[in-house]
Amino acid sequence: MLIKTYGSAIIGVNAIIITVEVNIDKGIQFFMVGLPDSAVKESHQRIEAALGNNGYKIPGKKIVINMAPADIRKEGSAYDLTIAVGILAASGQIKSEKVDDYVIMGELSLDGGLQPIKGTLPIAIEARQEGFKGFILPKENAREAAIVNDIKVYGVENIKQVIDYFNEEITLEPTIINTRDEFYSRLNDYEFDFSDVKGQENIKRSLEIAAAGGHNVILIGPPGSGKTMLAKRMPSILPPLNLHEALETTKIHSVAGKIDRNASLISVRPFRSPHHTISDAGLVGGGSFPQPGEISLAQNGVLFLDELPEFKRTVLEVMRQPMEDRVVTISRARISIEYPASFMLIAAMNPCPCGYYNHPDHECVCGPGIVQKYLNKISGPLLDRIDIHVEVVPVPFKELTDASPGEKSQVIRERVVAARKIQEERYKDNENIHCNAQMTSKQLRAICKINEAGNTLLKNAMEKLSLSARAYDRILKVSRTIADFANSPDIKTEHLAEAIHYRSLDRENWGA
16 A cells, blocks of 8 residues: 655755655565665664554565655654654554645654654745645644644654544644744843943944944954953844744754754844854855854854954855855755855954953063964955954953943944934845945945045045055945944045044054
8 A cells, every 4th residue: 555644854944845655565575765864764663663662563564665756865863753654554554544634754762752853944834835734743843833824733742642643533732823922022032231341332332333234343352351241242232133034043043953942933133152163064054964054053143253363264264255145055966055144243353372462451472473473364355354343452440340330232222223224225125235234336336425525534544554455345334334323324534434443453564
């Protein structure tokens, strides 16, 4: 007897439906075809034990299992339940009338319990688009899948519940989530707040500008000056996620298996902080079985790279193209996968190996040329993609012991949102551009026009401060954001002057 059940495979951040065909005939052999990997092939032993421990069995006949389409590699243990239900239906141990109405996924324990799987959100989206009535999956993944409307999601704890459901001995209650209520209830749920930061008003100002324009930032300062503390609070002043961004971010985390058990929608902007020992594939994605990397997990949020010069140069260089194109393409012999990578980069570094170059109290012990050599670990093309360079100085004791509360993140965020609304109106006819940092060179000439006085200021600054030519576009983009903060339609000289101040690493004599 031939029975078809349905599972799903993840390709990139999207899912496709996999048809599992189970045919039982005369004989005693067991065949599994359709490019299954080792984990899928091992399902035979897990299914046999799980069924045996629940009073059922794999029939002692010739069983052929085909996983179509056969040219797509099937990976992981999530097909256990799909195959098990197919075997039970084909052997007449459960009723088969309703089996093909559902996408069925789950990893089996030997006692029949179900373990959580990855990628349930994109699977649920695909199942709805393909017209399935429901999605049966492990209970711990049910809330995540239930974000998707117009499809019934049934979370189950063991295979016995699935068997009894198809045999019409029990009914399963669908998991229901009000997506909008779930989203808005946690929209401002941030652990860190800018009111905790003492002093550092100039750094707060630069980060506020960065948040408003979507600009990348590098913080340079001695140990203990507050670089990491400031970076961790960056998501709290970025504009809140909209529902589309939240779903997009949740899909990526779902595919990577990074969503907490029994969680549903990611409502706050992600903050990813990988260690400097990370590999190329760990940062941008890839591997033997491609998975999204840290820059994709930071989609619509912040990627924080602490101790930037300590990262391997090859790791940093592979970020250059994703930072420009906001997408990562992973190419293999048989397949090419795209992962989104629209993130905001916050980098931090010490000014020199000992950490005390330009420190007001500690003397730098690095030898001649060591500071510049340390900075040279970061390539010019990478620095070219970082709009704002800020020198962080230690907080004076007087400010550190000040008991008065600082400005809350919510207040700063309101100003950031107001500046972003101006940019939304400016770029409303450009689908892929949402903020000043994403401007093209053509748009830069049209939008960032400066008067004669501003042109003279910029010319003098580039000559006297030995700024590089590549700083020109970045200064104009940042000055446009500063002008938006001031609600000014034109870029004035004071806006340009502040933007020039944020290009310290472009000075040829920096670190000399």
